[in-house]
Amino acid sequence: MASERMTGAEIVIKALVDLGVEVVFGYPGGAVLPIYDALFKQNRLRHILVRQEGGAVHAAEGYARSTGKIGVVLVTSGPGATNAVTGLTDALMDSVPVVCLTGQVPTHLIGNDAFQECDTTGITRPCTKHNYLVKDVQDLGKTLHEAFYVAGSGRPGPVVVDLPKDVQFAEGDYEAPQSAAHKTYKPRVKGDPSAIEQAVSLLASAKRPIVYAGGGVVNSGDKGSQLLTQFVRMTGYPCTLTLMGLGAYPASDNQFLGMLGMHGTYEANMAMHDSDVILCVGARFDDRVTGRLDAFAPDAKKIHIDIDPSSINKNVRVDIPIIGDVAHVLEDMVKIWKSKQHRADGKALDAWWDRITEWRAVNCLKFKQAGDIIKPQHAIRRLYEATKDRETYITTEVGQHQMWAAQHFPFDRPNHWMTSGGLGTMGYGLPAAVGVQLAHPDALVVDIAGEASTMMNIQELSTAMQYRAKIKVFILNNEYMGMVRQWQELLHGGRYSETYSEALPDFVKLAEAFGAVGLRAEKADQLDDVIAEMIACDNAVVADICVDPAENVFPMIPSGAAHNDMLLGPEDEKAKPVSEDGMVLV
């Protein structure tokens, strides 16, 4: 293919189109004016004008996670770039493929403290998978293609391309590269066959096995989830998922034990603790998952499949590491299990399931909905009942409501659950919902929110209105930063320092001010009607669900405790005080 001559700004548009980009989330400013001018003159790319750059990155994350495509962001230099930093860090922690183009002052002014200059590549170096400063328009096309390759391949993540204004104006040659291969960056997708074989033998000989899977399965694409499901079903083994992995295995299946970790189910955590073989698939033994490290699954041999070698042996020493893409490795495992005619140890497995059934009988997610006061768990259950037969995507903010959503809203498919897991970013859910809704205009997209988190990026409701993204912000309004209040109750003698949500706006009126619809449920008997109205509404909705302010999230493994040392409910709170070691942990 012959190269074409055009300006840097035109190269940006052309490359994005060539890379299959349809939507760009952005916000203009002086240092990206040439790109905005080029955007104006074309009709292939759709630009979504957000209200704050942080919202652009979260919207791109929502778009990416619900489609499996790369989310694209365009912001100006200086404050535009710094506003994007939280979203970039969020995307790094949760392995979300995002490419963020930032404007920069002209090359001859770099380092001069010029107006709206910041050291974007310096600031974003630790919060991106990789970043680039393009100083020569001749490198621009190639760099953009490389940025997309790096963001989307291997363990996905955010990539920043910093574009000085003079480079956007300069004329250069553009040619779409033939191959994506990179000189030094070569992610490994196929797992080591002998390690895979060993792993399958170990699994076949297990007496108390468990499959523990995470976001890596979702990132591996539909095939990852299908193969995980196939493998779990053919072995008959129990399966638990991390917060990031929800949907990777169908929640409605009997072999699913629920989420594990700090607010995971009793049965998932007990089964992890007592297991003799753990197959970890695309998860990373995060501290929210393992609890006290020296008491984590003490008797288990551990197999770990991960595409990122640095995830292996980071927190927990594993017996069989397998570096590769989840779908590739699982495909091999399924094949080997079949060809070697492996069969689970039936007697041992029955006994194992008997124990799991006993743990299940504890019914750790139970709650009592009685009287007028709406229990937040009940609100989520009702939301699920009302939405389960339609195409529904859930995003969340961060806090108690997020954990209740993870516990009480089951997912049978991947890519329908978008939450900020690694960074725990309040304000993620609303802009993420906008991104999801734009990718899936006909689906129902609900942000399960807390009132405090909603205030962090409420401006993006205006974006939703502009593009008729009919998102539903479902606020479990407990008038507290509930999750922090819960920790203060457990760890700080009930001194609720600065966690009461004082001077809250009237969310119904607030919605109306944006041109959206505001609804409110104050009593239990209003809940179903409000949910029905919200779903039926052909507009963005903010539903203010007034819930019990005193409710806490259980079960809970307090920081510094082991999996088999869970608090099951308020009665346990006093019986098992948190250790001093646990206090200092987050």
Place this chain on the structure above:
Amino acid sequence: MENQEIETHTIAVLVDNEPGVLARVVGLFSGRGYNIESLTVSTVSEDKTVSRISIVTSGTPMIIEQIKAQLDRLVPVSAVHDLTEEGAYIEREVALIKVAAKGPERRESLRIADIFRARVADTTVDSFVFVVTGTQEKIDAFTELMRALGGVEVSRSGVVAIARGSEVL
């Protein structure tokens, strides 16, 4: 339990010689709380596209493993070699050491330099600059002896290292 003993490792990192690559490596160490005991960097390929970074670091075996995995994960890094683990290797450091001394101390400094095979790179009536090459320990020892003789200023290159044998990276 994990082996918690602190080990010192010399790691060679081959990187694309692009702007910011050293910042990525150094930032990784500071951001994740790893130690850098010594770090040197220079281009090593004929066309100047490849640089070699030699790092001396310390940590538990699990940390050392993490350091290598994290280095390898950086996009412009093409190879990470743990020389300490991979077999025999040669390690050298160069130091320029100025000793300001007169009279008997001045003569003594020359004698010590001779024992350490340090060469005199510069001299004035009341000072020498010695060049000494060797392991970190040798340079430490030399510097310490010189300190007893007068004012000492030290400039050290940091460690460079290479594996023995015919294999070429």
